[in-house]
Amino acid sequence: MNIEDFDFDLPEELIAQTPLKDRTASRLCVLDKQTGQIQHQHFSDIINYLxxxxxxxxxxTKVLPARLYGVKEDTGAKIEVLLLHQEExxxxxxxxKPAKKVKEGTVIDFGDGLLKAVCTDIKKHGGRTVKFSYDGIFYEILDELGEMPLPPYIKEQLSxxxxxxxxxAKEKGSAAAPTAGLHFTNELLQQIKDKGVEVIFITLHVGLGTFRPVSVDSVEEHTMHSEFYRMSQKASESLNNAKAEGRRIISxxxxxxxxxxTxxxxxxxxxxxxxxxxxxxxxxxxxxxxxxxxxxxxxxPKSTLIMLVSALAGKDEVLHAYREAVRERYRFFSFGDAMLII
Structure with a gap:
């Protein structure tokens, strides 16, 4: 299967640069995976489909303010560091970035010495392992010095x-947000629970794969980067019961x-x-x-995420829905509108 099979034309002005004031005000494209029928709603209407x-x-998962700006201790050269995951x-x-300036032994200084990192290993994929040193509590220092690692297609600062x-968000560790969840408010989740829907939490820390484009022509040749996940006993029991009773699991x-x-x-x-x-x-x-x-x-376009969606609802049906979303001027990507496939 060729990567071009998952391409579509997207005007740049449809890439959402800022979140809406009301999380639930996003639009919602509802795609029936059996019939291919499309409905246009608002995200607050999601409760009608549950x-x-x-x-x-x-x-x-909780996103770390994982983008740090520092300088090389020996030369003062500016270095940008994006935390992916904690090894130990x-x-x-x-x-x-720039990667060529960070070799094994390079020391990077952040916040006038508040935080330092020494490069201890160069990864095959081009990443690095660094060891941080500091006085105090690491996550408090990160909150002070770090920025949210917004995707490269978002050009505006997040206020x-x-x-x-x-x-x-609860479990610290992500390099990017699980953006479908950004549409929910506590009030909407409570309404969903009040309707009798069981809300279950699991964890996957979003990592390098989010920032890696597919660089091969053949889909089958692409290799995904590993990401850490966790499921509790409570979650597993609830999901097994739902399966046994024929109740729907909506991710x-x-x-x-x-x-x-997995x-x-x-x-x-x-x-x-x-x-x-x-x-x-x-x-x-x-x-x-x-x-x-x-x-x-x-x-x-041509991302592993649109492939995942296409596996659920059919490639032609998904691309048709995307073309219609473009015609209807939906907002795309992280701060954009939502789709329900059911």
Whole structure:
């Protein structure tokens, strides 16, 4: 399957640069995966498509203010560092820019010495391992010095850090937000629970894969980067009960989806309390084992995310919905509008 099969024309002005004031005010494109029928709604209408007994699965990862700006201690050259994930203690896998200036032994200074990092390893994919040194509490220093790592297609500054964070974010560790969840408010989640929908939390820390484009012509040759996930016993029991009783499992976002499908794949369709690393790559004609529906945003052309969505609802149907969304002037990507596939 060729990467060009997942391309579509997207006017640049449809790439959302800022979040809406009201999280639930985004538009919602509802795609029936059986018939291909499309409806245009608003995100607050999502409750009308959820039934008592459904399981709504959300990723409770919390985005770190993971972009740091520092200088090389010896030359004063400016260095940008993006934290990807913590390896152990104060050792982190990071991306650096410009990479050619950061070799093993390079020391980078942040905040006039408030935080320092020494490069200890150069990764095959071009990333680095650095060891941080500091006085105090690392995450407090990160909150003071770091910026939210907005995707490269967002050119405007974010005035409120919390707007690139879901209202239920809890587990620190992501280099990017699980953006489908940005549409929910605590009030909407309470309304959903009051309707009898079971809300379940799992964790996947979004990592390097989010920043890696597909660079091969053949989809099958692309390799996904691994990301850390965790599922609790409570979540696994709830999901197994739902499956046994024929109730729908609706995933919020591609990150929740990849976690659920990884666990189901590795356990003969069942869910278990577990944690680990997943590099699952979902594209047509993948057969879903875990989920019945998906809430997601509109994704980049030729991305692994549009492939995942196409595996659920059909490539032609998804691309048709995307073309219609362009005609209807939907807002795209992280701060954009949403799609419900059910």
């Amino acid at each position: 039934h008592a007994g459904d399981c709504l699965v959300l990723n409770d 203690n104060d050792n982190w896998e990071v991306l650096v 409120e850090k919390d707007r690139y964070q879901t209202v239920y 919020v976002g591609t990150t929740s989806t990849r976690t659920l499908e 666990i189901a794949r590795d356990n003969n369709g069942a869910f278990v309390e577990t944690s680990g690393w997943t590099d699952i790559f979902i594209y047509p004609p993948y057969q879903y084992q875990a989920i019945d529906g998906l809430i997601t945003n509109f994704h980049l």
